[in-house]
Amino acid sequence: MNVAADDLLTMSDAELLRAYHDARRQFAEMKFARDTHRARLAWVRAKMFVGGAGGVTERNMVIDVSEEIAKKGQELREMTRDLDLLKADIDLIGIVIRMRGASAPAGGHGEDASESDAEHESQETAGH
Incomplete structure (x- = not known):
């Protein structure tokens, strides 16, 4: 989305609300795509682990060095x-909305896009 603060300040309330709505929808779509990609990656890792030969350590090493x-x-x-950058845009739009005296938009405080991949990767490898 990549919005400029100056542009947001000059938008009408209706345009600002539309920009917030569009950004939230785009965020939801991108988050779904990212989560789907994460699940596919976990599936590929699990498939490689099960199909591998050797002990647990050897199989995990093969997965870790896999180019795919x-x-x-x-x-x-x-x-x-990209999801983090979009979340920053959404937060900026929310700030402008609050500056105008409206209450903060609801629904912006769910799962944050800034979850670390290391956290998810450690969860994925914990099961191996």
Whole structure:
């Protein structure tokens, strides 16, 4: 979305509300895509683990050095970054709305986009 604070200040209330709504919808769509990608990555990791030979440590090492897993992990980190940037835009729009005296928009305090991938990766590998 990438909105400028100056542009937000000059928008009418209706335009500002529309921008907030559009940004929240885009956030929800991107979050779903990111979470789906995360689940697919977990599935690929699990499939590689089950199909691998050797002990747990050896199988985990094969997964960790896999180029396919590394590429998918990088894509996931990029998706999370884009989600974080969109969340910053949503927060900026919310600030402008509050500055105008309206109450803060509801629904903006759910799961934050800034979850660390390390947290999720540690959860994924904890089951292996």
